[in-house]
Amino acid sequence: MNSKGEEWDKAYQKLDGRNSACGQLKSRVESELQRTDANIAILDWIRIRSEDPEPVHQTLMERTGIDDPTSIAGNWFLETPEFSSWIYQIREGAVNSVFWLRGASRYPIY
Secondary structure, X not given: OOHHHHHHHHHHHHHHHHHXXXXXXHHHXXXXXXXXXXXXXXXHHHOOOOOOOHHHHHHHHHHHOOOOOOOXXXXXXXXXXXXXXXXXXXHOOOOOOOOOOXXXXXXXXX
16 A cells, blocks of 8 residues: 555544544433433422522421421431431441431421
């Protein structure tokens, strides 16, 4: 093969390698965009994005007295054997331990 043909082959291989790298990068970006869209959909399902949750949070804290430093709200949960066992596992280094809550809270807030 002549010198010009070898130069073209090298240039083509270099271009092909860059094309492949761009394709991989494009796939990663598209995947990340899909995850972002999924996260936004979940947040929309949980709450309206334009709604500021702070006023509602502040109202609940005031109504329940949970922001009072002497409050014992939530202690019943922290003292359960299930939570104590789980927190012990976390402190011992368990990385795949999940504490799952289901159902309504013990005391409804009116």
